[in-house]
Amino acid sequence: MTKKNQNRELSIKNNLKTYQGESCHKGHLGIRRIHNHECMDCMREYLRSDRGHAYKRAKQRQLKEENPFRYKFNQLRHNAKTRKILWSISFEDFCMIPMDRCPVFNTKLNLYNDDMFHNATLDRTNSAKGYEIGNVVWMSWRANVIKGNYSLYEIKAVEDYLKTLEENEL
Numbered sequence: 001m002t003k004k005n006q007n008r009e010l011s012i013k014n015n016l017k018t019y020q021g022e023s024c025h026k027g028h029l030g031i032r033r034i035h036n037h038e039c040m041d042c043m044r045e046y047l048r049s050d051r052g053h054a055y056k057r058a059k060q061r062q063l064k065e066e067n068p069f070r071y072k073f074n075q076l077r078h079n080a081k082t083r084k085i086l087w088s089i090s091f092e093d094f095c096m097i098p099m100d101r102c103p104v105f106n107t108k109l110n111l112y113n114d115d116m117f118h119n120a121t122l123d124r125t126n127s128a129k130g131y132e133i134g135n136v137v138w139m140s141w142r143a144n145v146i147k148g149n150y151s152l153y154e155i156k157a158v159e160d161y162l163k164t165l166e167e168n169e170l
């Protein structure tokens, strides 16, 4: 497929077309949305403005309230992308990952909660691999932080130390 055809298909998919007529009130001659002739250059400028940012934030807040799973999915996928970690989980599969109790502390998990310790975070079992089905489990934030920051040796060492303290108290 040629580049031109690719762009054409993308435009059809996103309901856009190159406007072949007068420029918009700001003088843009770029692509427009088909149904309302909205200028995409103006749209882009708006989304970069302060008002645009406030609009995007309000939209995200709304999504978080109305569809917390979708919001979490977007957030995690975006984080993975910025950290350059492979993400290959579809939203449908994402919703099927069992979330009941933290596999480490056995505490009840919640997507969003005042007590962030027990908020669910998606942990990669093997951190050398990306986010893929079979390599991810829901885990409490607290367990994930400990798992991600300390080696088994360090955790054991702290455990041994705390045990000797306990024994000395007796």
Ligand SMILES: [Zn+2]
Residues within 6 Å of the ligand: 024, 025, 026, 027, 028, 039, 040, 041, 042, 043
């Ligand atoms: Zn414009």
